[in-house]
Amino acid sequence: MPGFVSAFPQSNPVPGGIVLLPLNNNHIANSARYNKKKLAVVNNGKTQYLLVGLSLNTKPGAHHVKIRNNLGEIRKLKFRVKPKTYKAQHLTIKNKRKVNPYEKDMTRILSEKKRKTKARKSWTPEITQTNFTVPVDGRISSIFGLRRFFNDQARRPHSGLDIAAPQGTPIKAVESGTVIESGNFFFSGNMIYLDHGQGLISLYAHMHTISVKPGDKIEKGQLIGTVGETGRVTGPHLHLAIIANQTLVDPLLFLPQLSKKAAEYYKSE
Ligand SMILES: [Zn+2]
Secondary structure (H helix, E strand, O other): OOOOOOEOOOOOOOOOOEEEEEOOOOEEEEEEEEOOEEOEEEEEOOEEEEEEEOOOOOOOEEEEEEEEEOOOOEEEEEEEEOOOOOOEEEEOOOOHHHOOOOOOHHHHHHHHHHHHHHHHOOOOOOOOOOOEOOOOOOEEEEOOOOEEEEOOEEOOOOOOEEEEOOOOOEEEOOOOEEEEEEEEEOOOEEEEEEEOOOOOEEEEEEEEEEOOOOOOEEOOOOEEEEEEOOOOOOOOEEEEEEEEOOEEEOHHHHOHHHHHHHHHHHHHO
16 A cells, blocks of 8 residues: 555564464465464465464464465474563553552443453454554553563553554554454453454554444554553553464564664664
């Protein structure tokens, strides 16, 4: 699409990374599974790949994907996962209720967790394009996988990429897709889930405004809302998360065009 700098994802076989496994003509692409979860098939030029999302809990070493061939036999496509250690990050949250929710917040948090799980498990057979464009023009303020401490209390690792920008900065869809969930969430603030097909999902959190609704078909680069500081935050930014085979993975691998900004982030650490 003209006007957007788009890029194909990069394979990085580490916990929290992705692996792109090339397929041949004998493989029945849509039969592939990793840890029993269906995988997306993506195209780059004439080559078809399986896109495998690796959770942060993945053990380094030998792994495989199961796939059927056109004789009906089950084949293993092997790959190796390399170790990766993620740094710790300590953050101070002024609104203590977002770190230690009240008893009465728990009902809300649990029902939101169900909605999140449902969205994460969404599967549609549509073939997606995976040439993502950068959703917000801003500075990288936090990266995926950091072991997090809020007010010195250990919490889940950072599940996305943070791009800091002033409140009201436009947020654009990374690829074409369908809105499958949106609303105001206790921790994530105003959030949208965009389904790109075959279990590939992008998620946008802490938004100021949301300008789309579930069911809407979205074009790549379309305005979907604005940057805000809703939910558990230290300032205005977009939290972008990417899900593949129900697994949260490093968004930077889908946005190699941000490598220069990522280098600036590492330098400032
Ligand atoms: Zn974040």
